[in-house]
Amino acid sequence: MKVVPGPAGYIPTPAVFEGVELPPPGKALLYGEIVDEEIAMREAAKALLTRRNPTIFPGPLVLWGWNASAMEKAKAVLELAMEIPNCRIIPMPDYRPKYPKIDPEAEINPNHPNLTILHNKIEVCIFVGVHCHYANLSLRIIRAGTNCFTIALCAEMGHEDAMVSLRDVHAEEIRRFKDVVVQVREELGIKWEPKLPPENPSLPKENWEALSVLDYGEYSYLLIPRKGEYVPESE
């Protein structure tokens, strides 16, 4: 089966059912076929540079600085975003269903990711730091109802329903992918000065210097270590 951008229909069959298998270490998935990482990276870079409204969807494993490697990965994602012309970042901060519906300019949600894609006319996106189960739900819904080219930068084994799926991706691999993006951009003759994506327009301005633990409300206890507590690296 060739896993290509949709819309694939009312309820498309998962790629796994059609025989698509996750790649072994060192390999990647491109349109449902196992290929060398470099080939998949180049095709993903080409899509990011040529399709409309490239967007990165970072998930909780990148957004929340719960350990040193998550923070490093977040930095690498920003570096990647800077190299993709007119790239935006729309977070998937959690997996909670939102009522009555999400603000599609502010966030993306695995229960109805198509809303964010369609509202913002996103034709190419990157999933990074999203737990595999929720990434798979999202990727299938997106393939069903949108024409978005999906790229999964997975820290585990990858995703069959993405057009491009890279596995074992951490900060170092994201930076390697960024280098490929820059290289392909130059080959395509696209001029671009690296700069940060625009601020998320739907989120209130935050004054980071004045931010207090108490601003995190019911979640504040997650940020305050108990007396004498040492939080080791857990990834």
Add this chain to the structure above:
Amino acid sequence: MPEQRVVDADYLLLEAPRERKFITGAQAMAEAVKRANVDIAIAYPITPQSEVMHLVGDLWAQGYLKDYYRAEEEYGAMSAIAGAVRGGVRAFTATSGPGLLRGFEAIASWPGHRIPAVLGVLTRVVNAPLSIQPDNIEIAYLLNCGMIVLHAENQQDVFDFTLAGFVISEKVDVYIPVAVCTEGFFVTHAKGYVNMTPEDMKLPPRDPYKAPVPPTDCEIPPARIQRDAPVQKSNFMSYLIHAVWQQEVWASNRRAMKYIYKYLGGPIEVVNPDAEVFIVASGCAAAQGREAVRYAQMEGLNVGLVKVKSIRPFPEKEIREVLKKAKAVIVPEHNIIGWLAREIKATIPDNDKVIGGPRVYGGMTLPVELIMEKIYDVFGIKKERKVVV
């Protein structure tokens, strides 16, 4: 209790030295639990599997498990397993027959909750009338809930499937529960030789962060969905999320196949692949089928055996390949409905060659002669039935 050291899962399952012991199926399951670094076991011990959980209780008393308790009944046991696993620990339980069905609402929700656990299913008759004799009809109820379902032929399989079950279940791309089924009494209470890994080695502990879902958080699905379900709203979005969620459970089930190859040598075992006629069987019917193949070969009949180890995921491709040239396919079973024959008929294109039976149930044994009668029919051999007085 001997000091146990953690070893790599691949080493323990594939390379570690093995020691031969003559033990019951129930003991084999408990011995696997002993080596699996299980944190908690919860059960309501129903006959005839009671010895499994009794033995696991002994393991807890010896210090192999961190916690063990007897739940109020199976629904409570199976719900508590879900809670414990979502909380991040490795859990084991076992049940059978009516107990399985009583806990089934909770069990059927495990795959959707992404619960990696191992459930021993030591089959017995489903009531009524009340009986505790062996009959594997309850496996039919398990087939459509999304779990990985393995069916053990003998005590060795029980040990291997149970130990590997924990490893397969916790793979990030799988992460659904594994049911290790075998026939009550015929396997659980009978002794056989089992080659076991060293008692002083165990699997690495479960890493709850190596998961496709976050560890317990009541604000995220499925916990949140249980509380105020978007899936209970009547709109297309709600239907769609449930649909893709179900797809993900079954996709995970299919992904388990590569690990079944790696750790169990594949989902089927084939004896005499060039046979003209095949017996396809699972569980202890496969043991009787193996014996029938031996009888047939002694009589010069070209008969082979396909033992199906994995019922879910079902090895469709493999079975189609092996049976493509078979003249006839005989499917002996320990249940009245013939769930395995249905699976085989749904799998191969020329399914009129499938002979559903012989079947025994209600606790009856499966004499090899019953299978031989079908073999004689297929080869057109007339045997006279004699009553010896």
